[in-house]
Amino acid sequence: EAQVTQNPRYLITVTGKKLTVTCSQNMNHEYMSWYRQDPGLGLRQIYYSMNVEVTDKGDVPEGYKVSRKEKRNFPLILESPSPNQTSLYFCASSPTVSGMNQYFGPGTRLTVT
Amino acid sequence: GQQLNQSPQSMFIQEGEDVSMNCTSSSIFNTWLWYKQDPGEGPVLLIALYKAGELTSNGRLTAQFGITRKDSFLNISASIPSDVGIYFCAGYNNNDMRFGAGTRLTVKP
Numbered sequence: 001e002a003q004v005t006q007n008p009r010y011l012i013t014v015t016g017k018k019l020t021v022t023c024s025q026n027m028n029h030e031y032m033s034w035y036r037q038d039p040g041l042g043l044r045q046i047y048y049s050m051n052v053e054v055t056d057k058g059d060v061p062e063g064y065k066v067s068r069k070e071k072r073n074f075p076l077i078l079e080s081p082s083p084n085q086t087s088l089y090f091c092a093s094s095p096t097v098s099g100m101n102q103y104f105g106p107g108t109r110l111t112v113t
Numbered sequence: 114g115q116q117l118n119q120s121p122q123s124m125f126i127q128e129g130e131d132v133s134m135n136c137t138s139s140s141i142f143n144t145w146l147w148y149k150q151d152p153g154e155g156p157v158l159l160i161a162l163y164k165a166g167e168l169t170s171n172g173r174l175t176a177q178f179g180i181t182r183k184d185s186f187l188n189i190s191a192s193i194p195s196d197v198g199i200y201f202c203a204g205y206n207n208n209d210m211r212f213g214a215g216t217r218l219t220v221k222p
Contacts, residue, residue, distance in 0.1 A: 004155070035212075040122075040214055041214060042117075042119070042201060042212040042213050042214040042215055043156070043201065043212040044212070045210065048208075050208075090155050090156070092155075098207075098208050099205075099208055099210060100144060100146075100161070100205055100210075101146070101158060101161060102158070102210070103158075104148075104155030104156045104157070105155050106153070106154055106155050107153075107154070107155050
């Protein structure tokens with residue numbers, strides 16, 4: 001089944017403890033991206049990648065890192081999480097390198113205390 | 114960054130009623146998209162619009178790309194309980210996708 005998977009789906013952590021949220025797609029898509037969803041703000045893009053080893057900042061990249069060492073995986077790294085990073089995170093991939101028509105993962109709900 | 118204004122924020126309707134929601138922007142977009150997010154899931158693409166004035170249907174859903182390219186509309190006819198969820202508009206230009214804040218739809222049986 002064609003899909004985007006994220007792990008973990010739920011995570012509660014403490015301020016400053018490094019964490020990684022994994023994202024994997026099995027559709028051979030070039031484009032992948034990360035979003036955070038907050039009430040009243042919709043989806044805001046954190047980082048995106050148009051190809052292996054190519055990553056770019058989105059609208060809200062501060063406090064996040066990403067890597068794209070292979071096409072199928074695009075992990076999101078929070079080196080030192082803070083409470084304002086409590087949010088619902090979505091990974092997405094697209095068959096077009098431009099990023100249109102994105103397929104979203106199921107989401108990761110992160111709480112930082 | 115450029116934000117899209119989506120309205121209404123929420124709607125409570127009776128099963129069988131028609132629904133309309135819209136999205137406006139101060140800037141032009143070349144593509145408009147509409148997504149639906151079910152509770153506990155990621156957004157799923159419903160309709161994509163590629164040309165100003167375009168009217169596209171997907172079952173009971175109909176979306177239009179505004180003539181000015183600064184707005185888009187989504188209509189749902191004869192709503193059913195499974196239409197419940199959050200509907201997002203998105204505008205796309207040159208590798209840049211912007212989302213509206215969403216319209217939360219509740220359908221009462």
